[in-house]
Amino acid sequence: MLNFRKLKRDYSSNVLKEGKESYDKKMILSAKIAKLDPRSVRFCCKVMGSFDHAYQCEIEIDRIGSSTMDSDCDCSYKYDCQHLAAVLFYLEEHFDALLIAYSKENSIDQEPHIDEKEKENLRKTIKEAESKEKVRRGIKCQKELLEEYVSSSCVLGQSPFFHFEEDPACDPAELAVILMNPFPQAQNNLVYNPEVQLALRLPYRSKPLNIPNVKEFLDAVRYCEPFYIGSKHYFFLLDSFDEESRSILKLILDNAYFVESNDEPNLRIAQFDSEAFGAILAHAHEMAMARKHTRVPKDELETSYAPMSCIYHLSLEEPLRFSPTPCHLNFDLEYLNAVAPKILLSPSIMLGNQQKVELVEARFFACAQPGMIFEKVYYRFPQAIRRKHLRNIHVIREITIPEPLFGTFVENSLPELMHYAEVSNREIIEEFVTLPFVGKLTAACDINYLDGELEASLTFIYDKIKVPAAASQLTIAHITPFVTSQGILARNLTEEQRIIKDLFQGFDLDGQGAVYTAKSDKKIVEFMTEVIPRNQHFVHFNCPQNLLEQFVYDDTQFVLSLKETERIDFYEVDLKVKGHLKGVSFNMLWECLASRRAFIELSRTKPSKKKNSQEGIKSHKILALDLDTLAKTLQLFDEIGISELTDHIERRPLWSLSSLHPEQFEGLPIEFSMSDKLKKIQQQMLGNHSMVPAPIPDLIQAKLRTYQIDGVSWLERLRSMHLNGILADDMGLGKTLQAIIAITQHMENNPNAKTLVVCPTSLVYNWKEELKKFNPKLAALPVDGTPAQRKKLLSSFAKFDVVIISYSLLQKDIEFYKTIMFDYVILDEAQHIKNRSTRNAKSVKMIQAMHRLILTGTPIENSLDELWSLFDFLMPGLLSSYERFVEKYVRTSGQTLSTNMDILRKKVNPFILRRMKKDVLEDLPPISEIIYRCHLSDLQRELYQSYAKTAREELSQLVKKEGFDRIQIHVLATLTRLKQICCHPAIFAKDKPEAGDSIKYDLLLELLQTLIEGKHKTVVFSQYTRMLKIMVHDLEKLGIRFEYLDGSSKNRLDIVKRFNEDEQTSVFLLSLKAGGIGLNLTGADTVIHYDMWWNPAVESQATDRVHRFGQKRSVSACKLITLDTIEEKIMQLQERKKGINQQIISCDEDVIEKLTWEEVLELLQT
Secondary structure, eight states: OOOHHHHGGGSOHHHHHHHHHHHHTTOEEEEEEEEEOSSEEEEEEEEEOGGGOEEEEEEEEETTTTEEEEEEESSSOSSSOHHHHHHHHHHHHHHHHHHHHHHHHSOGGGOTTSOHHHHHHHHHHHHHHHHHHHHHHHHHHHHHHHHHHHHHHHHHHHOTTSSOOOOOOOOOBEEEEEEOSOOOSOTTOOOOOOEEEEEEEOTTOSSOEEOSOHHHHHHHHHTTOOEEETTEEEOOOGGGBOHHHHHHHHHHHHHOBOOSOOOHHHHTOEEOOHHHHHHHHHHHHHHHHHHHHHHSOHHHHTTOOEEEEEEEESEEEEEEEEOSSOOEEEEEEEEEESSSEEEEEEEEEEOTTSOEEEGGGSEEEOSSSOEEEETTEEEEOOTTOOHHHHHHHHHHHTOEEEGGGHHHIIIIIHHHHTTTSEEEOGGGGGGSOEEOOOSOOEEEEEEEEETTEEEEEEEEEETTEEEESSGGGOOHHHHGGGBOSSOEEOOOHHHHHHHHHHHHTTOEEOTTSOOEEEOSHHHHHHIIIIIHHHHTTTEEEEOOHHHHTTEEEOOOEEEEEEEEOSSTTEEEEEEEEESTTTTOOHHHHHHHHHHTOOEEEHHHHSOOSOTTOOOSGGGSOEEEOOHHHHHHHHHHHHHHTOOOOSSEEEEEEGGGGTTOOGGGGTTSSEEEEEOHHHHHHHHHHTTOSOOOOOOOOTTOOSOOOHHHHHHHHHHHHHHHTTOOEEEOOOTTSOHHHHHHHHHHHHHHHOTTOOEEEEEOGGGHHHHHHHHHHHOTTSOEEEOOSSHHHHHHHHTTGGGOSEEEEEHHHHHHTHHHHTTSEEEEEEEESGGGGOSTTSHHHHHHTTOEEEEEEEEOSOSOSSOTHHHHHHHHHHSTTTTOOHHHHIIIIISOOHHHHHHHHHHHHHHHGGGEEOOOHHHHOTTSOOEEEEEEEEOOOHHHHHHHHHHHHHHHHHHHHHHHHHOGGGOHHHHHHHHHHHHHHHHOGGGTTOSSOOTTSOHHHHHHHHHHHHHHHTTOOEEEEESOHHHHHHHHHHHHHHTOOEEEEOTTOSOHHHHHHHHHHOTTOOEEEEEHHHHSSSOOOTTOOEEEEOSOOSOHHHHHHHHTTTSSTTOOSOEEEEEEEETTSHHHHHHHHHHHTBOHHHHHHOOOOBOOOOOOHHHHHHHHOO
16 A cells, blocks of 8 residues: 655645645546556656646656655656646545556466566455445445535525425515715716615505615516515515506616625615606606696695605605796896906796795706706706706806807897796896897808818808807907997807808817818718808808819709600600710719719719729719709609610600609709690690590490590590500499490401400400490400310411400410510409519510500509509509619608609509599499497307417517518418408317307398398308308208309309399308409399408409499498407508508598508407
C-alpha cells in the first residue's frame, strides 16, 4: 500500500496547493500504470497546464518505502512541479482503479523475471485493490444516489409542474400611495424623482398594512404569486382592488423603479420620474373629479378641495387634495426705464380663488396632462398648456425684453402668449408705439462650396434692414434700425425659425451658430434640387460658379398637337420636346416620383464619351426637377399613351381621349392643341353629340321599351366608332335582347359576320333559346359535349352566325378560337374574368375581334382592381398597366383618392351603360324586403360555440406561422362550416335530421305553409344541396308540390316552364349558384334566401329572377337570419362595405370587400 502523505513531503506547500487546484479542476487528462514489479510501480500521465498546453508526466514510486524513485515533467519547472503534485493527488484517489486496469491488460503469470512468490504477492495486492475499489464505488454510488434523491425529492415536492395548487382566494384591498420626499424649491431643477411608499387597507384589519418591500409586492401582483410579510402570506391580484385602486396600481406597475439596495428604508420606497408620476396624479384627478360630480352639490363643486383617489402626502393622515378648477399661468408685465427701456416678464400661477403663487412655491409635473402641487393640493392646467410649456417656463422667467424687441413682443409674441396665459398690466404697452412688419419677409443665403462641402450663412431682410440669422453675428448696428421715429418695428422671429428649419434641416452648425455645413453629396444635391427651388421665391441664393456648373434646373417645354386620321378609331399625336428632359426614360422619371427624388443625373441619360469619367456629384450634371409639375405632366402623357419624351408622331386609339380636356393642361409646360374635327369626334364618343340611330331590324320579334332602344343606340355608337363597352343594366332589364339586336344590326351590313358568345355553362342553351325567340333567322351553334363531339360541331362552324360556348370549354379549345377573327365577342356574366390571373381571363383575352361587348349586372363585385381586368379585355391600355392602376386607384387614400376616382369615373363612363329598374321601369311592381330572425337551437348553439372557439385558436396559430394572406382557404372553409351550422346540424355533423334540430328550418316550414295558404308561389334559394335535399324530403312528406333544380339538373328550361305555368306547384327549390342567373321565374311572387351569401349582389341577382320584366305582382324577398351568429355579422359587414360600385358607375348595390384578419376574428366571436 503506497503512503501518499509521505510522497507529498518532497513538494513545497505552494506547489502542493497549486497541484491540488489543478486536480480539483480535473486537469488530469489521462493516467495509467506503465510498469509494475514487486519493488516499484511507474505511472504515465497527461496533465493540462496553462494556455491549454498538455504536459507529459512520469513518476516511479518505491512500493516498499513509498518514496519517489524517479519523476519527470516536460514543463519548464526544474524541480518537482505542480503537474507532478496534481498526479499524486490523482493517484491517491484512483490507484486501485489503475491497478485493476493494469491487471486486465497485462498477465502477471507471463512475467518471466518475477518469481512465483512475488507473483502471489502481486495477485494478492491486485485482489485487495479490486475489493477496495468495489467498496469505494459502492460508497460513491450510494453518495450519488442520496444526492439525487434529495435533489429530486425537493423538485418533485415543490415544483409547480408536479402538483396542482389552486390559487388561494385573493385578498380584497384598497391601495394607498404615500408621497414621501419633500418637494425641491429650486424650480429650475426639472429633475425631480418622486418617492412613494405603499400601504393597503384590508377589510379584516383595523390598521393599514404597510408594504415593507414594494418591489416584491408589485412582482407578486404582476405574476399572481403569494406575498409574504413575516410568517403571514397574502395573495393579491389586480382584481383584488377596487376600480380606482386598480387603475392607479396598473400605472405604478408600468412606471416604478427601485434603488439597488437591501437597506430596509430603500426596500420600502418606489421611485418614479416626474412625468410618470404626473400621469398617475392626472389619472387620480380624473377619477376624483368623476366621483365628486356625482356626490357633491353643484354649488360646492368649484370651491371644495376633496381628497384624491389613493394619493397621500407623507402619511395616511394627510390625503393629497385636488382643486376642481384648473390653475392658470399669469404673466405680469413691468416697464423699466432706468438706463435703457426694458420689459420684464414675471410668470406666476393664478389659482381659482385668485391667489397668486410664485413658481418656486409649486411643483410642476410636465407630463401629457400637466399639473402642479401647491400646499398639498393638486391643480390641473388648462388643455392649452402642454408638457413643452412647463419645461420652458423657467427660461421666460430669466429674460428681459430690450427696446428693439418691443415691436416683436407686442405685435407678434403677446397675442400668442395670451392663448396660453393671462397677461396683467398690459397698459404698459401704451408707453411706446410699435409697428407690425407688413411686408414680405425675405432672406439672402450666401453659399460657399469647397473640397466637396457646402457652407451657407443666412441674413433676413426687413425692407432695408438686414439681420444676420446667427446671434453671434449680430451687432448694435443690426438691431437699432428697428427703433424708428414712427415706432418700434416688429421682427418675425417665429417665421425666421421656420425658414431656418426648412432650409438647413440635417445640416451641421458651427460652434458660433453662424455657418451651416452639408458634407455629404446626398445632402448637397437635396439642397440644390429641392430646397432652393422650393424657397427661391423669397430667399435669394448666392451660389458660387463652381457649384452652379454642376446643377441644371429643368425648364423643359412640350408642344402637343392632336388631330384626326383617316380612320375614326385612331387619332394622331405629334409631340415636340424642348429642354433637358428630351430623351429621358419614362421609367426613370416614374421612379423619381415614387421615391420623391427631385433630381436625375444627366450623365445616365446622356453618357459621357470620356472613358475614365469620375462618379459622384463632382463629375455629373444634376438636373433638378419640379416633382409636382412633372407628376401632372407624366400623368397626362400616360393617359394618352405617350411613353417616350422625344420628338415623334404616333397613332393612338380613340378611347384614350375619353378623359382628356384642355383645362388639364393649364399651368403645365405643355402647349396643347386639338383639331376641330377631332374635338367633334371626341364629343361624339362621349355622347355629347347625338347621332341618328339606325332603326330596329324587322327581324327582331320583341316590343322594346324606350330605355332598351336607347341601349341599342348606345351600342351602335360604340360599334360605329370602333369602341367597346360594358352593358351593365340591372337584372331583368333585357341585356340579352339588346345584345341580340346589336348583332342583328351589324349583320345587316356584314352578312358574313361571326359572333362569339362566351357565358357560364348554365346559360349556353338559354342563349340559344333567346336567339331563337328574338331573331329566329340567326343560326346559333351551342358548343358542348366531349372533345370529339365539340370537334365535330366546329367542323360546321362556317354555317353559323353565332357560336355559343362556356368559359370552361373556351379554355380547353382556345387554340382553335384564337386563330379566328370574330366580328363580335360578347362576354355574358363577365364577373367570371374579374380575376386577371385566372385561366378564364387569360383565355378570353386571346380572342381576336373587331368589336367587344361585356354583359354583367355587377361590374365590380369585390374591389376596384377587378374593373381593370374587364377593361383589359375591352380596350387594353385604357386603364394603364395593372401595377400603375393599383397604385393610383387602390392603394391611395384621402383627397388623392377622391381626385383619382373622379379621373377614373370620367375615363370609364363613356364605355359603361348602367340603368336600374327603379329608374327605367316605373310600372314594375315594388319589391319588399323582409328579414325573419330566430335563435339557434340548443344543439346548434353547442356545435356553433365549440367549433368557433376551436377554429379561432387554430386559425390564430396558422396566422402566426404562415401569415393571413396564405391561409385564405382555411378561413373560407371555417366560415362556411359556421354558416352550415346556422342552417341545420344535419349538414354539419349529423347523419339524420330530426325535428327541433334547427329553429331556422322549422321557421322556413311554417313560413312556406303560410304562403301556400295565401296562394303565393315561392322560390327558395340555398347554397347547400344537402340542405335542399332535406327540404325535398320534408316537402314530400307534407304533400307540397314543388320543383327542384341544382347544378346537376337537366332540362332546366322545362323545369322553369313547369313551375311558371303550373298553379298547383307552390315551391321551387333552387341551388343559388345554379339558379341565381339566367332564369325567368316571374311565376313566383316570393323569394326566400335560406342562408347568407357573402356578396349581396349575388342575392340580388337571384331575387331578380322573380322581380324582372314581365312580373305583374308585388314581390317579397325574405331573409332568414340566426341571431348572435356569423349570419348577423355578415349583414353588419355588408353594411360597412357600401359604395364601391356607386363611386364608379352609380350603382346602389352593396358589395363586400375581401375580409381582413380583424374582420375574421369579429366573425368568429361567440
